[in-house]
Amino acid sequence: MIKGGPEQPVEDGTAHWAAHWAARIDAEPDSAHDPDLAAWLDADPRHAGALLRARAVLAMFAPDAQAAPAEPVPLESPPPPRRHPRIAMLAGLGAVAAALALALLPRGGMAVATGTGEVRRLGLADGSSLAIDARSRLTVDVVRGGRRQVAMTGGRALFRVTHDAAHPFQVVAGGVTITDVGTVFEVTQDEDAGTVDVIVSEGAVRVATPLGTRLLVAGQRGRFAASAPPPPAQAVDATTLARTAGWTEGRLDLNGEVLREAVAEMNRHNQLQIALGTPALGAEPLYGAFRLNDPVAFAQAVAASVGGRARLTTDGLVIER
Structure with a gap:
């Protein structure tokens, strides 16, 4: 204050x-x-x-002052003009550092693209807010008392929506439209798979595809595609909800997810990329919590758990057995 x-x-x-x-x-x-x-x-x-x-x-x-700083980029700049x-x-x-920021948006919308390792927080004009994961792209067009729409073209975001029945809040991603009913929900667009994963932790959303509509309430999730009918809602317990949002706090929480998925998540958040020298390791299930900004510790811990080794190469980290 x-x-x-x-x-x-x-x-x-x-x-x-x-x-x-x-x-x-x-x-x-x-x-x-x-x-x-x-x-x-x-x-x-x-x-x-x-x-x-x-x-x-x-x-x-x-x-936080202890967070890993962005890698400096040397630039030659002319002296700044008089202020x-x-x-x-x-x-x-x-x-404020670009790695984690909250910005209030003006009228007319704003295009947002986050890079590797960049998580951004945005406060919207209508009182809503969102956290945007690394390697995500979206356009925000939100006006208090008017149009409220976010168009995603890849990545993941967590939305906390201020309800306004007269002006529904909509997220459009991959031919799928998610409309809030007073809500906290996460949307992940997988461009390669052509799917949109929606997880609701509070309230409810209505998810519409060209082939139908599905209502999801708190504690439910669904994976949608524009080319398929909406699937049945799946129940999600409170522990899983907390784990799926761990990226907003710089954590990777794993409870049986396979190694290839965990590596993809780590690579989304780090310049130092991880590769699997033994492809069969990709199917190994993992358990535990890791810091998203520490790929070396992650690779070492994973290698120990699968009876392999982690080594640093000129191209990045390799986990193999």
């Missing part, structure tokens, strides 16, 4: 533009010197305070 005197009401346009500039500065620090931002700050004395609050929200959700005085006043909050 930011302490201070009574907050003056800010029109919706100001809040949205403050969120827009906060997200821009977070993702592209040079945006702090944009002349359009300087003009917007000068247009109304309340704008600086609105931007300060938006960036404070970002700062509160900064990554606008109000931007200089805001600079003390700092930019």
